[in-house]
Structure formats: C-alpha cells, structure tokens
Amino acid sequence: MSGVAAMSxxxxxxxAFESARAEGRRAALMPYLMAGYPDLERSREIARDYVAGGADLIELGIPFxxxxxxxxVIHAADVAALAAGANVTDALSVVRAVDEHVPVVVMCxxxxxxxxxLERFADLLAEVGASGxxxxxxxxxxxxxxxxLLDARGLALVPLVAPTTPDERLTRIGAAARGFVYTVSVTGTTGERDESDAGLPEILARVRAHSEVPVxxxxxxxxxxxxxxxxxxxxxGVIVGTRLVRAAGEAPGEVRSLVAEFAAALAA
Structure with missing residues (x-):
C-alpha cells in the first residue's frame, strides 16, 4: 500500500498496463461501473467484486x-442512481472502496x-484517490x-478518439494524451453488439501510430x-461497460464471476 501511496x-x-503485459495477459481489463447503481453501498460492493474478479483498472461513471x-442500459442506470439520491461527492466516494488495489479512472x-x-473538481479527484x-x-x-490542473496533481486526463477522427486531429490528441487513449470502437453510443468490427486492427493501429501511451x-x-x-x-486495454451495468441491475451476485470470465479471456 505504501508503494501505491508513493505513486501518482x-x-x-x-x-497497471505494464503489469498486465508482464503477467502475460493480452490486454488490461477495465470494467465500467456506474457509481450509485443500484445504490451507493452496492456500487461499492460491485467495485470490490471487479477487483476480486481480476480487473486491472476500473472506470467509474458519475451519474448525469x-x-x-x-x-x-447505462442511461437507465444514470437515471436510477440519481433517483436514489446519488450526488457527486457520494459517487466519488466509491473510489475509496478500491483505490488501494487498482487505479480508478473517473468518467464524468x-x-x-x-x-x-475545474480546480475544485480536480481537488476532489485527488482527495478520493482517483488516478485519472x-x-x-x-x-x-x-x-x-x-x-x-490534473497534471499538477499527478492525475491523467484521458482523451477519446473515434474511428472517424482524422489523422491530423489524432496527432494533436495523441500528443496531449495522458494515461491511455480511449478508442471508441464504433460510431454511436455505448451498448452491447452482436459482432466485433472487422476493422478493429486498422483502427487501433492508426491510433497507436499517433500516441505514446497505451490504447x-x-x-x-x-x-x-x-x-x-x-x-x-x-x-x-479492453473496457467493458453495458454488459456489467446490466448485470449489476439484474444479477449483482454474478458480477464477480462475469468479470472473471472477461479476465480469463484476456489471459495468454
């Protein structure tokens, strides 16, 4: 824990990305969690289940x-969390449930x-132990x-890029990227899809060519x-969101084993 505390x-x-590679996994696993869903305490429990299931990092969504x-699915979780009374301070408190085990990147x-x-929000992230x-x-x-402001606190501002992002813009985004580049696999919103895009190798190769941080x-x-x-x-890295948010609402007791299945799929 002392080593964690000494790191930005x-x-x-x-x-986390280096550890995944060193341990022979093909990619780091980053499950997404909606803070405050189904309620605040259960979202903390789900975060712990993510860690126990093999998450390398966690993406924590703030209800909006x-x-x-x-x-x-995630939109409905936003609405439910807000209806249950979740606020920003409470949502960010979920970071403390797991930050000593894995880095938590807040999505807001x-x-x-x-x-x-901006400054107060950056302070809040640093106070709860968020990583980015x-x-x-x-x-x-x-x-x-x-x-x-985040750089000054040792936190990473992670950019997003899409398949349609032009090369000139990718260059500028990659130069400013911290932590990793979040690459959106499709045009559209989050959600489960029947098939993976056959063009993923080209998309990822194009993003990597413009960035020095993980993709x-x-x-x-x-x-x-x-x-x-x-x-x-x-x-x-692989980010899994909608499937796990759906499980959190329908069968929270199965979340740990589901994360473990994703982790196993990324093992060499």
Missing amino acids: GAERIAA SDPLADGP YANVILARG LIVPDLPLEEAPAIRE ALGFGIGTPAQAAAAAAAGAD
Whole structure:
C-alpha cells in the first residue's frame, strides 16, 4: 500500500498496463461501473467484486441526467442512481472502496465538472484517490485548462478518439494524451453488439501510430469472446461497460464471476 501511496495516479495507470503485459495477459481489463447503481453501498460492493474478479483498472461513471455518449442500459442506470439520491461527492466516494488495489479512472460529463469549478473538481479527484479523468463531451480545444490542473496533481486526463477522427486531429490528441487513449470502437453510443468490427486492427493501429501511451478499446464489447478479439486486434486495454451495468441491475451476485470470465479471456 505504501508503494501505491508513493505513486501518482498517472503512474499507477501506466503500471497497471505494464503489469498486465508482464503477467502475460493480452490486454488490461477495465470494467465500467456506474457509481450509485443500484445504490451507493452496492456500487461499492460491485467495485470490490471487479477487483476480486481480476480487473486491472476500473472506470467509474458519475451519474448525469443527459449522458449523450451512453446507450439505454447505462442511461437507465444514470437515471436510477440519481433517483436514489446519488450526488457527486457520494459517487466519488466509491473510489475509496478500491483505490488501494487498482487505479480508478473517473468518467464524468463536462457540466458536472463546470458546476463545481475545474480546480475544485480536480481537488476532489485527488482527495478520493482517483488516478485519472475521462470527459466524453470535452473537445480537444477546451481541454488544456483541466489537463493542467490534473497534471499538477499527478492525475491523467484521458482523451477519446473515434474511428472517424482524422489523422491530423489524432496527432494533436495523441500528443496531449495522458494515461491511455480511449478508442471508441464504433460510431454511436455505448451498448452491447452482436459482432466485433472487422476493422478493429486498422483502427487501433492508426491510433497507436499517433500516441505514446497505451490504447484501450471500448463501446460494444459485451462478451469475453469480443474482449479477446479486441486484444487480438491490438488493444492494450479492453473496457467493458453495458454488459456489467446490466448485470449489476439484474444479477449483482454474478458480477464477480462475469468479470472473471472477461479476465480469463484476456489471459495468454
């Protein structure tokens, strides 16, 4: 634990990817969790189940009323968490349930951050032990202010790119990337899909050519076989969201074993 405390959040993210490679896994596993869903205490328990199941990192979503990047399952979890009374402070407290075991990267929409002020929000992340931040609706051109504040606290601002992102923009995003690049596998919102995109190797290779940090793939990965396919296509990390959020609502007792199945699929 003392070693963890001595590392910055950005260093912990890097170490998680390096550890996955060193241990022979084809990619690091990053399950997504909606803070406050089905309720606050159970979301803490689910975070612990993610760790016990073999997660290398965790992406923690902060409930928001208009999650434009998310499909119906995660959107419904947002609504349910807010209806149950989840607020930003409570949601961020979920980080403390697991941060000594794995790095936690918070996913939060820009309005929530701006409502509290950039500096105060950066302080909150540092106080709870978060390692980084993903802001899906933050344009590259508006990112420098929050990136500077996070850099000063040792936290990573993780950018997103899409299959349609042009090379010139990929170069600029890659140069500013911290932690990893979140690569969206498809155009559209989050959600489970029947098949993996056959063009994933090309998408991942193009992103990697413009970045010096790991490349993680998300959106549409809903089965262990799809996770394995993402790793085989060249992803350094695999992000699994909708399938696990659905399980959290329908069968929370099965979450640990489900995460373990994804982890096993990424083992060499």
